[in-house]
Amino acid sequence: MSFAEHIAPIFRAAMEVLRDAGRPLQPAEVREAVAARVTIDPEHENPNAHGQVRWHSQLGFRTGEAASLGWMTKRNGWAITEAGIQALEEFPGDELYRALGRQYRARRQASETRTYADPKRVPTPFSDAQEDSNGHLAPFDQFQRNINYARQLIQGGQNLEHLKVGAFDVTDLYRAAWSQAVAAIDHWVTREIVDRGVVLALRPGVPRPAKFDKLTMPVALFEKIHHHSEPLAEVFRAHLEREFEYKTFQSPEKIQEGFAHVSEVKLWVKVAEILTNEDPRSPVTSDEVRARMREIARRRNNIAHTADHNPDQPDQKLPISADEAEETIAWLESIALAIQQALGDPAPPVIDYDSAPAEAGTLGPAPAPIGERRDDAPHAKREWDEESLLEAINRYCPGKVANALLAVYRHAERHGAFRGYHYGEGEYPSVTARFSVGTDEAAAWSVYIGVTKSVLSINFAELRDHGVPPQTLSQLAGNLSRLPGWADVSQQLKKADYAARVSIESAALAEHNTANVVIEGFNTLLASASGRS
Structure with a gap:
């Protein structure tokens, strides 16, 4: 039986006990109620290497992670929060435990500069916490x-x-x-x-x-x-x-x-x-x-x-x-x-918006610098502006792709939440649009132009990190799922806790309705974000 299959029903039962109680409970009360709801393997009733009942130890760690995410509190007893109740409803069965792991790891990865981090380590059943190889x-x-x-x-x-x-x-x-x-x-x-x-x-x-x-x-x-x-x-x-x-x-x-x-x-x-x-x-x-x-x-x-x-x-x-x-x-x-x-x-992490996401693959050869920006040195730093960007779009993008990119580009500057463009300094012509999202600003999308392929990158991670709530990001992903090849992207983004940049590539950009779908999606997102307190 896998690690998740051992602990997932125990963790879920604990959260359900707290929800059903409607009041703070002492840890011993929670453990007693969990034991009454879940059949626990006798092996996990035994003490671990530190002398603690194994499933008690695991529940302590997992509820600590849940408290870190705001799913519950541990002051004056354990109590579930509205976010925890929502997680119970949103993630059925063992998926609740997996969502806990994804979101807690995502929080830790915000500071993954630790030299001891070991991303290849596979957790073993009922280890107390996640260690690296040392x-x-x-x-x-x-x-x-x-x-x-x-x-x-x-x-x-x-x-x-x-x-x-x-x-x-x-x-x-x-x-x-x-x-x-x-x-x-x-x-x-x-x-x-x-x-x-x-x-x-x-x-x-x-x-x-x-x-x-x-x-x-x-x-x-x-x-x-x-x-x-x-x-x-x-x-x-x-x-x-x-x-x-x-x-x-x-x-x-x-x-x-x-x-x-x-x-x-x-x-x-x-x-x-x-x-x-x-x-x-x-x-x-x-x-x-x-x-x-x-x-x-x-x-x-x-x-x-x-x-x-x-x-x-x-x-x-x-x-x-x-x-x-x-x-x-x-x-x-x-x-x-x-x-x-x-x-x-x-x-x-500071995202390099001068470069297309690695997941987008190669864009082919880089467009030649324009006018005075020509520099024969390979991979030289270049400063693009609106004139050179638009010239690159018109020169290298097929007509339908160019029309879609220009429609999204012009929509941005007409929107009330628009806060400015950042023209890239990388090898490929690029532009990133910044919008107000409530009390913050976020680089919502970026365009990258290559000789053989161009992409429109939707910066979900940036939006999430600047306060756009998951339900609003879910709505945007759902709206974009109407695009060709995007049927599964919404679920993938949810599993990644929206910590991703995803790209609409040339084939999808050439579809007649792509620009409208993107514009409608962002109109809805920005209206929702601006309505937040």
Whole structure:
């Protein structure tokens, strides 16, 4: 049985339990209800390598991914969101689990500059999380594993309490769990800062926080990159790891200071808003969030440095219970999830709109430069403009293809949401049209002209990354499915979570109704996008 066949019904049952409950449930309640709905193979009732029941561990990881995507929340218990309910309706059966994997991977790939990423790794049934061949985990996956270690300490302490073990103070296991949870968030913050810092370094032109620009880099590292052609990602990552490895991120002030290198968000204000939205019955202010974080960090320091002594009774420890330790772990987990949302996904990769998508295949020989732009050097950088683009369309495109491209081109500049053209600087003549999509702008489509083939590329990934919702992209894909050869494209885009550029090639452009279909599709999309709040 495949990995998906093992976990998919368990994950779906958990989401259905939360939907049917209509209120937050404790994890134990969810697991009990899932066990009543789904037949679980006895093998997966056994402990994994870390001593946790296998399917419990898997459900913890998968619900963490769901919370990262906004399908559920984990504050004051587990609760499903409207997005989670919509996902249940939209993805039947095991497809829900597959959609979770696709969307979570897409989010991680927004920052796939990690040198340890191994895209060829195939997940094995009931592995705790996705590792590369060296056993490395993505930062949030590692955080979840570390949090699970802390919970196992609590479970061990509770078992020993039931057995009335008196050879040692069982509550020390709860103190260890508390310390482990604080260490988990400390370690996660460090890795998240480093990863986001590498993303910023690799994407010139993306807005950067002032603290990032003030980071110093030794001349020796500059020489490695500039003179010895060592990869920027590897060199800069190693530098950031050295920069932050001895810093601790336990107090709210230090956490905010660390993230200020890679984000300008008002961290704790935003986190408090997110936590309040997750459970409006228990609103929380930024001051209260910071106070709780300070209190947790102080208790951890007391445990680590004074064996948790009671200042009023120096010969005794401060009392602690399993419930207190579990509440602390749950709080820190909800804080990490809220920080992720507050920071947002790392800036999407800068797409080279001067070049046609690789999926479009060869366009044949490049058109000759026009007039003063002629340059005999192969693959020289060229600056196209409207005059040279239109001349290339008229010279190299068959009449019907040229008419379709010109109709789409002229429609753009007449539309109220149009914000401008970018004429390419690549080997092939190109133009990209930018439109307002609600509160943002996006490069919606691009045209590329070759001697033997021309294409109109629809930039779904750009539209998605600039806030156009999936249902609107689905509608656009559905409208375009009327084009020749596009019958299956709508489903393919949905499976890819719209992280793609797809091209209408010469044969389809030559059809008499193609321009109308494209124009109608974009009219609908832009009307929907402009109507968003």
